[in-house]
Each structure stands twice: as C-alpha cells, then as structure tokens.
Amino acid sequence: MADPTTSARPRVVVVGCGFGGLEAVKAMDGAAVDITLVDRTNHHLFQPLLYQVATAGLSAPAIAAPVRHLFRKQANVTTLLGEVTHVDAAARVVRLKDHGDLPYDHLIVAAGATHSYFGRDDWAPLAPGLKTLDDAFEIRRRILLAFETAEKEANPARREAWMTFVVIGGGPTGVEMAGTLAEIARQTLPGEFRRIDPASARVLLVEGSPHVLQSMPDDLSMNAREQLTRLGVDVRTDARVTTIDAHGLQVQPTEGEPYRIESRCIVWAAGVVASPLGKAVAQSTGAQLDRAGRVIVEPDLSLPAHPEISVVGDLAAAKSHVPGREPQPVPGVSPAAKQMGRTAAANLLARIAGRPTRAFRYRDYGNLATIGRNAAVVDLTTPLGHLKFSGYPAWLFWLFAHVYFLIGFRNRLVVLIDWASAYWSKQRYARVVSHIEPSRTRP
Secondary structure, eight states: OOOTTTOSSOEEEEEOOSHHHHHHHHHTTTOSSEEEEEESSSEEEOGGGHHHHHTTSSOGGGSEEEHHHHTTTOTTEEEEEOOEEEEETTTTEEEETTTEEEEOSEEEEOOOEEEOOTTOGGGTTTSOOOSSHHHHHHHHHHHHHHHHHHHHOOOHHHHHHHTEEEEEOOSHHHHHHHHHHHHIIIIISTTSOSSOOGGGOEEEEEOSSSSSSTTSOHHHHHHHHHHHHHHTEEEEOSEEEEEEETTEEEEEESSSOOEEEEOSEEEEOSOEEEOTHHHHHHHHHOOOBOTTSOEEOOTTSEETTEEEEEEOGGGEEOEEOOTTSOOEEOOSSHHHHHHHHHHHHHHHHHHHTTOOOOOOOOOOOEEEEEEETTEEEEEEEETTEEEEEESHHHHHHHHHHHHHHSSSHHHHHHHHHHHHHHHHHOOOTTOOOSOSSOSOOOO
C-alpha cells in the first residue's frame, strides 16, 4: 500500500467515521486514490441504538465496530486516531491536535453534531445528552445509582427525587429513552430492592412543542403519546425548561404558572448543534453557516470556491435536488448521512476524472421510533404513498430494520440474542457500573 503522504495518487482525507464518513470511504473502495480516515475514536458507532447501552439493554461492543477492522481489506485506506482542530483551505492541510498537519488534495468533512443546550452549556453536567459511548455509560451510571441511592435514603422527599427521572426532549431519542426507563422501573427491577418499590418511580418526558415525534404525522405522534402513557410515562408537552440545577428543574408551560420538578436524574434529548469543526471550515473557506452551525453546501455537497472540499452528514446544511421540484432541506437522520457520503465520494471521483458532478438527491424512506416493549410507530415512504402503522407490528419492523443495518454479522447476532433474552426474561444484563462518582466533567 502506498504511503498517502508521498504517493503520486490523489490524497483524500475523510474527517469522521460516522454514517457519512463510513459510506464515503466504502464508496471509494478500489479507486485510484489514497484515503486517510481520521476520527476522534477508534470505532464506528451505530447511534440509533445508543440509548440501549444507556439503559443497560445492550453492551457497547454490540453497537460499535473498530474502524481499523472495518477497513482492514480496503487497501487504499489508512486510519488515524486523532482530532482535527483546523482546516487550512489555502494550504490544503488539516491540523491534528498534537500531531501536526495532514495534507490533502480532496477533503470530505463528516464530523457530525453534538448536544445543543440553547446557550445554557452550564446545564451539561446536570443533564447529560446522548451522542457517544461515554455519554451512554454516564447516563447508565446515573440511572442505576439513582435507584441505589433511593434504597439508602430515609427521607421520603429526597427518596422521591431520586426516583423521579426526567427526559427533556420529545424526539426519537427522548421517546425511546423515556419508554425504556419506564420498562426498567416496572419490569426489570421489581423484586430486587427491599426498601423501595422501583415500579413507583416516576418517568417524565418534557417537550416544549405541542407534540412528541414532530417529524411524524399527527396521528402517529398521538399514537406514540398514548403508548408512552400506557407504559407509565408522564408526557408533558408545551412545557419549556427554564432552569436546571443539581436538585431538579423549573418548567414553564405555554399556559399556566411555572412549576418545579425535584429530580436527581435528568437526561437531555432536546437539541443538537453542528460540530465546532464546522465553524473552523467556514472561517477557512468563506462558507456560510446556518443557525445550527451547519455548513451551507452547494447542490453537489461541495463548498463555494472550494470544490475540493465536501461536507456531509449532520454537519451539512444540504438540500435535496429533485428535478422539477423546489430543493428541500435534508433531515439530520442516518439514511441522509449515508446517502450524502456516497454522493460526495462519487462526485469526488468524477471531479478527478474530469466528469461533471451531480446534485444530491435525498431518498426519504420514512421514519420509525420504538416506545417500549411491543410498542413502536412506523411511517414508511413507498411508491404507493405513505404506509403508517403502530403497536406490535411496528415494533417488529423497527427491531429487524435496526438489526439489518448494524455493522457486522457478529453484532447482528449478539443484538438478536440479547433482545430475545430480554423479551422473554424482562431482564437487562448490562446493568454494571464500575465507579460511583461521575467518570468525567462535561464541558
């Protein structure tokens, strides 16, 4: 294999091994280019199932795959563990934290997104979000230790606060997290404690808009809320969080007086913002950012005045260009990131070959979300129109769809076995924490 720093072949740098970066690299398998893939972690993470790790349903290796293993047979790929802090578009180099500069002829930036606290970053240590394995481990630690602390607490008011769990944000992650928390309290833990009844735990889902799962049709959104309620989740919509502290949160409803919820375990699922690398790219290239910090890209996903740089995934403010229709914004979902990664790679190779590039066209296959055991909602896009269903059939569809898209046969098999075991036993065997104190201080 040629050294990408000395080879005469075009040097391609891909930043990030999420869905977009992974698909871009795979799409260039066998191409006459030398690819360097840079990521801050050594694994690709299947984020749609990350909440399962946070709630002790799956172990981390079941939804993560080592990057080097994934590309061990793709001879034109070199993988580097590192963090890109700056892009110098004029010199065509990316700067790695503590590791110098990495030159490129073509650059694909797929750095993803992180949590958005809407200007209140001081809430981050109090209400962790869910984007990485570290986040999942920290949330799992807080959930399990909340029950442990409640078992030792003699004061009824303080015990109730430890057994009150609040999820902020009614999108797919928030809905899935709230539903699973209710299942843990009512199905997994009963009988394991002597001083408390885990089934009496309160699980609240707080959403600032009128509906949960806003991206879904109104009837499926209402259906999801009903299924959450049946699981025992207290769903509160039109409720905006105004304050979070170490002992709870303050909520301002759209109508009525503000009120306080005493809770010692809060999970943030209310918003995301583009990776800070987007700002660095914009400063170096003159590209524009949208309100969420995403880089506004050209129809072919490249940057104005810098066709050698493409931005994909959650970092890109992209539009879908369907002939004969107005361009439509692309949602921040994994299928879109995958399609953008493949399109950026195809356009890169076309540019090298002197062929014209093509505008990105997003193919929307629909939305799905699970709420709990035998409960889910599915909205599929088919040639005959939207296909909507919920309940047990939707849950089965959600289950097999996620297993299908997991990376690697082993992971698919492990997840199927773990889910089958959990379904029949109602147990979660990944309920292990290795430390009592917080493992890290969130920035």
